[in-house]
Amino acid sequence: MTALQAITFDLDDTLWDNHGVMLRTEEGHYAWLLEALGMWRATRQEAPLSLGYEAGLQDYLERRQQFAKDVPERRGDFTWLRLRALEAQLEAEGLPRSAAILWAAAAMNEFHRLRIQVTPHPEAAGLLAALSERYQLAAITNGNIHLKRQPLAAYFPVAIAAGELLAPKPDHTPFLTALAKLDVAPEHAMHVGDSWAEDILPAQQLGMHAVWVSSDDDQLLPPRVHRIAHIKDLPAILERLNS
Ligand SMILES: [Mg+2]
Numbered sequence: 001m002t003a004l005q006a007i008t009f010d011l012d013d014t015l016w017d018n019h020g021v022m023l024r025t026e027e028g029h030y031a032w033l034l035e036a037l038g039m040w041r042a043t044r045q046e047a048p049l050s051l052g053y054e055a056g057l058q059d060y061l062e063r064r065q066q067f068a069k070d071v072p073e074r075r076g077d078f079t080w081l082r083l084r085a086l087e088a089q090l091e092a093e094g095l096p097r098s099a100a101i102l103w104a105a106a107a108m109n110e111f112h113r114l115r116i117q118v119t120p121h122p123e124a125a126g127l128l129a130a131l132s133e134r135y136q137l138a139a140i141t142n143g144n145i146h147l148k149r150q151p152l153a154a155y156f157p158v159a160i161a162a163g164e165l166l167a168p169k170p171d172h173t174p175f176l177t178a179l180a181k182l183d184v185a186p187e188h189a190m191h192v193g194d195s196w197a198e199d200i201l202p203a204q205q206l207g208m209h210a211v212w213v214s215s216d217d218d219q220l221l222p223p224r225v226h227r228i229a230h231i232k233d234l235p236a237i238l239e240r241l242n243s
Contacts, residue, residue, distance in 0.1 A: 033103065190203075
């Protein structure tokens with residue numbers, strides 16, 4: 001094959017398992033908000049919130065879904081959706097707009113503090129360190145993790161938050177943006193990710209090589225697409241391609 005110069009990585013469920021962290025983050029930042037806001041109101045002798053945890057969390061989700069429908073260009077910008085939904089919810093609770101904005105922002109601070117607590121696969125740092133000696137590396141994520149606070153960020157001089165570009169994968173924009181920043185043609189680049197629809201198909205359509213991190217071995221693989229069960233198997237694929 002043509003010599004590979006760059007490798008782009010999806011993050012969530014590729015370099016770490018995301019499920020547990022997302023659950024803890026989702027529940028944790030909202031519980032924090034209700035508790036902190038409840039205490040603040042108590043010190044001001046204001047009535048307790050009428051919002052309960054379960055109903056409040058459900059209402060928060062529905063408000064995000066509604067905002068994503070109403071403002072489709074923002075559908076992948078999860079931080080924006082969360083802020084707007086929390087602000088609207090708190091205003092509906094009777095908070096003045098200025099207070100609603102401040103509390104929503106504080107809750108999202110807590111969200112990002114919890115969200116960053118991912119545990120990369122133990123092989124990830126060593127793998128990226130070795131690859132960075134030979135290839136240019138980039139991250140392309142639809143998620144809203146603050147990568148700058150993640151130690152693995154050191155290996156990604158180029159990091160694309162696709163939601164904030166208002167073009168979440170499978171849109172081609174985040175891939176093309178990464179390739180432009182790396183100054184590499186698609187055929188000299190490879191994308192590694194766990195989502196068939198959001199990672200593998202768009203990369204393949206653009207002419208990139210792609211490595212699908214999946215245990216599904218029923219899927220027929222188009223040209224330039226490879227499958228591995230775990231990120232630690234990536235070097236074997238690269239060795240085969242380069243030989
Ligand atoms: Mg993923």
